Amino acid sequence: EIVLTQSPGTLSLSPGEGATLSCRASQSVSRNYLAWYQQKPGQAPRLLIYGASSRATGIPDRFSGSGSGTDFTLTITRLEPEDFAVYYCQQYGTSPSFGQGTKLEIK
């Protein structure tokens, strides 16, 4: 089983700033099978990124994903008020698993 560790646990930033969220895997993620989700309170997760760097339909271009192997990053440029939420990474394949989440909060 691939274990995903996200850092930091909480990130405090102001609107307009940039955010960098990290996801590290316990072993190499094959074919960059890595997705990112955004979850707001009381809502289901929303797909942002798949294949490590491909944006899902309708996702603004201020969201970008990068990385390969065991280290992946979600970057959000110019934070908007609606971007403050919890973000999860997920590896997929034969046995999907999620990271524990990073909470992005307003400073």
Place this chain on the structure above:
Amino acid sequence: QVQLQESGPGLVKPSETLSLTCTVSGYSISSGYYWGWIRQPPGKGLEWIGSIYHSGSTYYNPSLRGRVTISLDTSKNQFSLKLTSVTAADTAVYYCARSVRIFGTSIGWFDPWGQGTLVTVSS
């Protein structure tokens, strides 16, 4: 536009079986894709429970294997989850979601998701 909606009892007694149904609209589940279940204990992270391919092949989280069954009802365009011998640790919001099939039999990312349903295990 594909939409998923979970339904089922919100309260289950310990040692009993949790049963949930996901109703899909806007797409025929027999036409393709994986159909899966993910859960989230209150205030905690996400855990994949299992997925079923449109052909009926099933894949389960090893940590839950033996207690989980996922099945399709193509006549109703629904798929279901059964989790046996539940304990308080199974209290969670349960989501259903669709996944693409990628390279071989691999389960892809989850999109879209249902709104989720809270199931509490308590006597």
